[in-house]
Amino acid sequence: MNPDELSHAPLEQVQEIALGLAARSELFLIGLLRPWNAYQLFIALGIFVAALVLAAVLKPRVHEWMRGLEGRPKWQMRVLVLMHRRLRMILFVLLIWVVVAVMKEVTWPSRSYLLGVISELATAWLFIVFATRLIANGLMRSAVRYGAWAWVTLSILGLTSEAQTLLDSFALSVGSTRISLWLIAQAAVTLGLLIVVARFLSTSTSARIRSNPEISPSMQVLAIKFLQVVLYGTAFFYGLKLVGVDLTGLAVLSGAIGVGLGFGLQKVVSNLVSGIIILLDKSIKPGDVISLGETFGWIQSLGARYVSVLTRDGKEYLIPNEDLITGQVVNWSHSNEFVRLDIFFGAAYDDDPHKVRRIAIEAAAGVKRVLSFKPPVCHIVGFGDSSVDYILRFWISDPIGGLTNIRGDVFLALWDAFQENDISIPFPQREVTMLEGSTLRTTNQRAAAVDLPD
Structure with a gap:
């Protein structure tokens, strides 16, 4: 076959299939004109x-019944909501199957053939609606749903061989690999189904891992990430293998792409590796309170590229994993939740320091969040110009509740205790000595002197 004949072969094949479909459609339309059809x-x-x-009558009652259901699992409620939305289609499928069963018993099979085809189509469409709800992505869900509807319709009508031949006629050869529309459609459906299965397994297994108290939070994140990579990677490569794609060429191509990406995405790869190291060494985990530079907050989640840190003012910082590996990070709750805080204050020289220390310790111990089994301590740290300087140290076990607020509560308790016990908090005072022969002039006197005439 010469190149011209080869280029015209698919077109002739398409014309032949189209003429065959037109002839079958004509016969089908003529059949509809028969009385029994x-x-x-x-x-x-x-x-x-x-x-x-029936749907208009039953929908309000079913809705009221569903509102009375409490404590049911979320997936059951989602199924009930979907059934409530598709109640009309469910009733149609049930009624038409009853009619077909009755007609097969009381009349000839040809008198219910068309109803049987309609019932099969409606049942298949309804099943596809329920099945595709497992797909979270809206675009993929719509593509799989309409593609499945088209293929099931062709299967029930007996047109699958013609459709397969038509799609396979549009092909592109790359080396020894032949890529056709039929191959692409197979790959899309197969990969879509496998990814749905992988997502279902990943979601259910992740929920069990998170509910296991014996696994640390960091190991939970690592196990879930590893599980997702394995499941989705297996679904992708196994799907390509099922449709007949040669994975050897794909491996060579991915190696070449990997070399190019290694130079252009060094930071991304570095953050990915740093994220794995963070999960393995358990240096930080979700719920830890950390300080990184001026950022202070608790870790919301550990991502593949960044760590989400939520501060007290509601800001959420996305810190790259590499910064947590190479920078200095203060983890307030790494080995345990206990945090010691220090506050400084001064008292007058006239006040008994033993009494000041005792009152300060009692005031701090009375604050709600201060730990009693790690009692506060107070020490003199110096003799200042205007006061005796003290340091008050106390422990808390909930740094996630904030540090500034607990310091403020302790300062307020000190203020109240000092007021009750007549302990003064001094402030710097300055003395002005007048030299002999100098005069003191106020601001009004200086202004009047400036306004005097010559």
């Missing part, structure tokens, strides 16, 4: 109207 269409229309009326 026409009344089957009217029966199907009557069943649809009946399902519409």
